[in-house]
Amino acid sequence: MSDSVNKAYFYTMCLITSILIIIAIFGTSNHFLKFYEVKGSNNSSSSNNNNDPKKPQVDPKDLPVVDGYNCLNLDCKKLETNSISSENVVIILDGENQAIIYNKETKEVERTYKTIKESGKLYIVVNSSGLYGLVSIGDEIIDVFDAKYKHIDYNEKDNQFMVTTNTASFITDENGSKLSPDYSAQIVQYNDKYIVTKTEKGDYHIFDFQNKELLREYVNTKRTYIELVGDFVGVITDNNIYRVYDFRTGTVILGEYQINDTTQEVRSRINNEKIEIYDKSGVLKTIDF
Numbered sequence: 001m002s003d004s005v006n007k008a009y010f011y012t013m014c015l016i017t018s019i020l021i022i023i024a025i026f027g028t029s030n031h032f033l034k035f036y037e038v039k040g041s042n043n044s045s046s047s048n049n050n051n052d053p054k055k056p057q058v059d060p061k062d063l064p065v066v067d068g069y070n071c072l073n074l075d076c077k078k079l080e081t082n083s084i085s086s087e088n089v090v091i092i093l094d095g096e097n098q099a100i101i102y103n104k105e106t107k108e109v110e111r112t113y114k115t116i117k118e119s120g121k122l123y124i125v126v127n128s129s130g131l132y133g134l135v136s137i138g139d140e141i142i143d144v145f146d147a148k149y150k151h152i153d154y155n156e157k158d159n160q161f162m163v164t165t166n167t168a169s170f171i172t173d174e175n176g177s178k179l180s181p182d183y184s185a186q187i188v189q190y191n192d193k194y195i196v197t198k199t200e201k202g203d204y205h206i207f208d209f210q211n212k213e214l215l216r217e218y219v220n221t222k223r224t225y226i227e228l229v230g231d232f233v234g235v236i237t238d239n240n241i242y243r244v245y246d247f248r249t250g251t252v253i254l255g256e257y258q259i260n261d262t263t264q265e266v267r268s269r270i271n272n273e274k275i276e277i278y279d280k281s282g283v284l285k286t287i288d289f
Helices: 004-046
Strands: 076-078 089-094 101-102 108-113 115-119 122-126 132-137 141-149 149-155 159-165 169-172 185-190 194-198 204-208 223-229 232-237 242-244 251-256 265-269 274-279 282-288
Touching: 004 282, 101 115, 108 115, 108 122, 108 141, 115 132, 132 149, 132 159, 141 149, 159 185, 169 185, 185 223, 185 265, 204 223, 223 265, 232 265, 242 274, 251 282
Parallel strands: none
Antiparallel strands: 076 089, 089 101, 101 108, 115 122, 122 132, 132 141, 149 159, 159 169, 185 194, 194 204, 223 232, 232 242, 242 251, 265 274, 274 282
């Protein structure tokens, strides 16, 4: 084969190889260009779409107006209350987690909370951080307790409030005056005579309002549960005995019941002139008093 033929063959093969390489590079480039283009387009689309696709879009003109307040949600209504001392101030529940204190006269939103609950003459409020406060609502909104507490619970019977901080709990009246000392354990139940607390370890203690701990004569017997039952106290000891105490004249044991199954949730209640110790299956024992 002559040199000229060899050279022609060599150049032809080089040309074919170059064309194949260019085609391969073009095809590969298109693949990645297309991939990033689609991805970029999708990201741009979702970043500009701030609306929940599952939530139907509402024309603003279709949103209700309640007592002059322009609602932001279709689910919007006035909270009917008895404890606001001003005809100009209303509470509007605007959506699931938005409670508005609105002044009809000034047409201003005075305050916004997650929830507002009427509690006697006051209102328990929860702010956007989930912290509890206690307010009086009228022409002026007065903070009985700033919204900085872990929990506030209302005792309607005695018109008192149980306030819990990160380190303590206490009882207060509607004026914010403390009726009990601070307890490092959580108050779980109380009435006008006694306060029951539960420690983080699960131990129960009972005090009177002078901070005197009761049942201390049984200091070596742990109480795994204590409940107030009218003027009486029900106690479950660490050896699974449900015992009923009468504190009216000292510390008197009225009766007890041995719990054989530790999975039983044994409680007691007053029925006429008797105390019934019971579980979900029915009455386990009756005690006269």
